[in-house]
Amino acid sequence: MNKKDISELRTRMSKSKCTFTRMSGCYVTSDKDILLHINETFLNLEDDEFDKYLAIAKKTLSGTLGNNLLELDFPLEEELTGGKQQFLMGLRESKLKNEELLETFYKLIIDNYDYVGNYLILVFHDVYDVISKTKDNFKLDESEEVHEYLICAICPVKLSKAGLGYLEDENKIGPRHRDWVVSPPDTGFVFPTFTDRSTDIHSTMFYTKSTAEPHRELIESVLGCPSKPTATEQKNTFQSIIKTAVNDSEQENKVYGDIQESLSLLAQEQSELLGSEDEQVVLTNESVREILQENFLPEEIVDKIETAYKENFAEEPPAVDYLLDKKVIAENNKLKAQKQLMEKVEVLEEQLEEAKNSTESSFDEEFDVILHIKPEKVDRIKEEFIDGKRCITIPIDEDEQIKVNGMTDLSFL
Structure with missing residues (x-):
């Protein structure tokens, strides 16, 4: 499935376009016990329920391909009698009306799902009349094929946060009642995939909320597919x-x-x-x-x-x-x-220093001789009269360099 295929299925998940036929599921405790079963004709749900359940189904087709959404291929042995793919094919063909198949499916998830806490298993059945399109994506009226598929979502059920609230019956502020709230899906899958606008029974699309720690136990033990790393x-x-x-x-x-x-x-x-x-x-x-x-x-x-x-x-x-x-x-x-900026600053500082030195070492109208000497040598400078002339003497060590008016070659002296 590519982005267009996923988008086409998601676009249909609205009140006006949804064609879900049935929704089944069960509520499981942290002790792996089933507290209740759900079996509903989806289009008969009240609007509020309809929207919230539809949002859960839609969430299993969200996220980034290759990261939240992993397309998995069934091994050949899983497509033989008794294989996981064959079981899912039977579940799809039952249109979620076979209670025995549903119980087997729930048990398979409960026995393998590595999760501590309560959770809700939901399975949706949909039949999509795929309208044919021209090469330039213009829709035609006739149906090219029917894409029948299942969406499974596993949602954590957690206690709402503790806090204070208004207790209407007692007309006072007190501890708020904590409810068990269904969270967005932690994981799930779509079977079969909708590839190039056509049904592909040889693969499934696995959804994971956590891209760092996907539930591999579901990939391998429930779907029977080789595990695949997320992006x-x-x-x-x-x-x-x-x-x-x-x-x-x-x-x-x-x-x-x-x-x-x-x-x-x-x-x-x-x-x-x-x-x-x-x-x-x-x-x-x-x-x-x-x-x-x-x-x-x-x-x-x-x-x-x-x-x-x-x-x-x-x-x-x-x-x-x-x-x-x-x-x-x-x-x-x-x-x-930042590094390039620092390098430019260093170059500018060097240029400014050179300009400063050049200015200080250049002659002006007031002075005929200007010396620029390191501070540590200043106290070694002496004024002497040699051959009757006033001179300045500066001791020069062997390893020291001299520059006069920008020249280092002093052979002319």
């Missing part, structure tokens, strides 16, 4: 590789910042060549070495980074966009600008 995890791994190889607290941030800037330039150059937002630039092993060498890193560090990169990203090299850290790039540019 945040890939970025953190890449940063760790760089800093471990550099192993210098003073230099590692600068090196990482310079590499981030190089990655940003690479992404920009390649995206201009590809000309499509959906085509991602992959950071190959060769590209890693080139970037490191461009930043003049020692060969020993280059080899360490390259080796660690191959080990961590052997199965699938990450997209360059996934490794970019905008905050680091901005900070690095800021530091570079």
